[in-house]
Amino acid sequence: MENTLLDKIFRDREGKVVLAQMPNLPLIVWIVASLLRLIFTTGKVNIGLEAIAFGSLFTWAWEELFQxxxxxxxxxxxLVLVGLIASKI
Known part of the structure; x- marks a missing residue:
């Protein structure tokens, strides 16, 4: 099979097209922390959940970028990593 640019962009090593995957741990933590922030809208708990959400999404983006x-x-x-950093500037 010839490796075209589209193959390199959308296919994994096994030749399967991969656009989305099951969420891994950092993404699950981000989702849970973000949902909990909807319940705890003020105070130290909200600040802690914001830090956890940011850190876990940053970790997910870093892992995707390099792995x-x-x-x-x-x-x-x-894109997510740049968006996260831009949102904090």
Missing amino acids: GVNYFRRALGL
Whole structure:
């Protein structure tokens, strides 16, 4: 099979097209912390949940950027990482 640019962008090492995957631990933590922030809208708990959500999404994006299964997933990690940093500036 010839490796075209589209293959490198969207396929993993086994040749499967990968756009989305089951959430891993950092993404699950981010989802839970973000949902809990909707319940605890003020105070120290909200600040702690915000830090946990930011840290876990940062970790997910970093892992995708350097260990993503294809170029699409790595680009997604880069976009999320840049978005997170821009949101804090």
